Amino acid sequence: xxxxxxxxxxxxxxxxxxxxxxxxxxxxxxxxxxxxxxxxxxxxxxxxxxxxxxxxxxxxxxxxxxxxxxxxxxxxxxxxxxxxxxxxxxxxxxxxxxxxxxxxxxxxxxxxxxxxxxxxxxxxxxxxxxxxxxxxxxxxxxxxxxxxxxxxxxxxxxxxxxxxxxxxxxxxxxxxxxxxxxxxxxxxxxxxxxxxxxxxxxxxxxxxxxxxxxxxxxxxxxxxxxxxxxxxxxxxxxxxxxxxxxxxxxxxxxxxxxxxxxxxxxxxxxxxxxxxxxxxxxxxxxxxxxxxxxxxxxx
Numbered sequence: 089x090x091x092x093x094x095x096x097x098x099x100x101x102x103x104x105x106x107x108x109x110x111x112x113x114x115x116x117x118x119x120x121x122x123x124x125x126x127x128x129x130x131x132x133x134x135x136x137x138x139x140x141x142x143x144x145x146x147x148x149x150x151x152x153x154x155x156x157x158x159x160x161x162x163x164x165x166x167x168x169x170x171x172x173x174x175x176x177x178x179x180x181x182x183x184x185x186x187x188x189x190x191x192x193x194x195x196x197x198x199x200x201x202x203x204x205x206x207x208x209x210x211x212x213x214x215x216x217x218x219x220x221x222x223x224x225x226x227x228x229x230x231x232x233x234x235x236x237x238x239x240x241x242x243x244x245x246x247x248x249x250x251x252x253x254x255x256x257x258x259x260x261x262x263x264x265x266x267x268x269x270x271x272x273x274x275x276x277x278x279x280x281x282x283x284x285x286x287x288x289x290x291x292x293x294x295x296x297x298x299x300x301x302x303x304x305x306x307x308x309x310x311x312x313x314x315x316x317x318x319x320x321x322x323x324x325x326x327x328x329x330x331x332x333x334x335x336x337x338x339x340x341x342x343x344x345x346x347x348x349x350x351x352x353x354x355x356x357x358x359x360x361x362x363x364x365x366x367x368x369x370x371x372x373x374x375x376x377x378x379x380x381x382x383x384x385x386x387x
Contacts, residue, residue, distance in 0.1 A: 117160040117161075117162075118160075119139075119159060119160070120159060120160075120164045120169075123164060123169050124159070124169065124172050124173060124176070125173070125385065126173045126176035126177055126180065126385075126386055127139075127172050127173060127175075127176040129176070129180075130176055130179060130180065134179050134185070137179075137185045138172075138175050138176060138179060138185060138188075139156065141175065141185055141188055141189070142154065142155040142156040142159070142171075142172060142175070143155075143156040143157075145171075145188075145189060145192055147165060147167055147168045147171065148167060148195075148196045148199055148200060149165045149166060149167025149168060150165055150166075150167070151165035151167070151168060155168045155171050155172060156168075159172060166370075166373055167199075167370065167373075170366055170369070170370060171192060171195070173366075173385075173386055174191070174192075174195070174366065174386070175188050175191075175192070176386075177362075177386035178191060194356075194357060195357065195367075198353065198354075198355060198356070198357065198367075199370060199374070201353045201354070203353065203354070204351075204352040204353060205225075205340040205349055205352045205353075205354065206352060207225045207256065207258065207336060207340075207349070207352070208336070209223070209225070209256035211329065212256045212257055212258060212333075213256075213257045213275075213279050213284040213285065213288075214254055214255070214256055214257075215242075215243055215246050215254065215255040215257070215285055216246040216249070216251070216253060216254030216255055217251040217254055218254070220249070220251060220252055220253055220254035221252055221253075221372070221375060221377050222249075222252055222253045222254070222350065222351055222368060222371055222372065222375075222380075223253075223254055223255075223256055223350075223351055223352075224242055224245070224246075224253060224254070224255045224256065224348060224349070224350060225256045225258060225348070225349040225352070226238075226239075226242060226255060226256070226257055226258065226346055226347070226348050226349075227258045227259075227260040227333075227337045227342045227345060227346065227347040227348075228257065228258070228259075228260060228345045228346045228347075229259065229260050229261045229262055229265065229268050229271070229272065229345050230268065230271035230272060230275065230288070230291035230292060230295065231261075231262070231265035231266070231267060231268045231271065231295050232262070232265075232345040232346065233295070234345070234346060235292065235345050235346045236289075236292030236293070236295070238346045238348075238359050239288065239289070239292060239346075240289070241359065241360070241361050241364070242255050242348075242364075243255065243285075244361065245361065245364055245365065245368065248380070248381065249368070249380035249381070250380055252368075252372065252377065252378075252380035253368060253380055257284070257288075258333040258336060258337060259272045259275070259276075259329075259330045259333040259334060260333065260334050260337045260342060260345050260347070261330060261334060262345065266298050267297070267298030267299075269327065269330065270298065270300065270303060271291050271303065272330040273321055273326050273327055273330060274287065274291065274303045274306070274307060274317075274321060275287050275288060275291060276320070276326045276329050276330060277307070277317050277320035277321050277326060278307060278310065278312065278317070280316075280320050281312050281313060281316065281317070283310050283312060286310050287306070287307065287310060290306045290309070290310070291306070294306060300321075304317070304318070340354070341354075346359070350367065350368070350371055351371060351375070355367070362384070362385070362386045363386075365380075365381040365384045366384060366386070368380060368381065369381055369384055
């Protein structure tokens with residue numbers, strides 16, 4: 089072989105070998121499907137759409153790239169993993185991919201909110217461990233159907249949080265609702281006998297009961313000291329407590345029920361169980377503690 093031919097052949101071989109060695113790098117890190125079960129379960133069309141969005145959507149966790157690039161780290165960013173599964177959950181529920189950016193933005197606004205509201209829970213009904221790291225403060229009333237739906241969800245979140253989450257209840261009676269003050273007063277009177285969390289579900293299940301006699305029947309079914317209960321219902325301090333809670337809410341711009349605050353930050357997103365588990369895990373990460381819901385998945 090002539091020298092020029094040998095040189096050309098050698099260059100071709102080196103080029104080929106270089107290309108072969110580069111190909112694994114060109115592929116880059118793989119998507120961590122093991123932590124993205126919802127994304128992986130999507131059909132190929134929606135999966136492709138979501139991945140393209142994640143390549144453009146900024147991540148607001150410790151990793152500051154796009155959600156997609158933060159998933160590809162050696163240790164995938166926790167916020168990116170949550171947001172990717174969150175997007176897949178919304179797509180699986182029929183939300184168009186073009187609307188996902190708004191959902192991501194609203195989550196980011198909550199996550200980065202610096203407006204912290206202070207609430208006095210010293211005399212409020214508390215469900216959960218007193219020293220819990222995360223406090224849910226709920227403003228609710230007993231004539232609000234949605235409050236009746238959300239209440240057991242919040243209690244379940246506390247029960248399953250391994251002592252990380254507690255619930256602080258604040259009365260927010262809407263005066264146009266018949267019987268609302270009476271219902272709230274009865275809950276405070278029950279609280280004085282350690283039965284608030286037993287009285288509350290009774291009031292939610294009996295929103296049509298607006299007469300004092302009907303409320304007394306509900307209280308009696310809990311085995312309360314009825315003489316004391318009636319005396320407490322007539323105590324001006326009981327109604328004063330109810331109205332003080334509402335004033336506290338008004339000062340924090342509460343104007344509807346239920347309104348929820350997570351460690352003092354107003355929460356205005358979905359209130360279903362899986363979504364709140366996700367948000368509370370994110371809050372735990374923000375304050376530097378282990379996530380309370382280790383087996384959390386969107387359902």
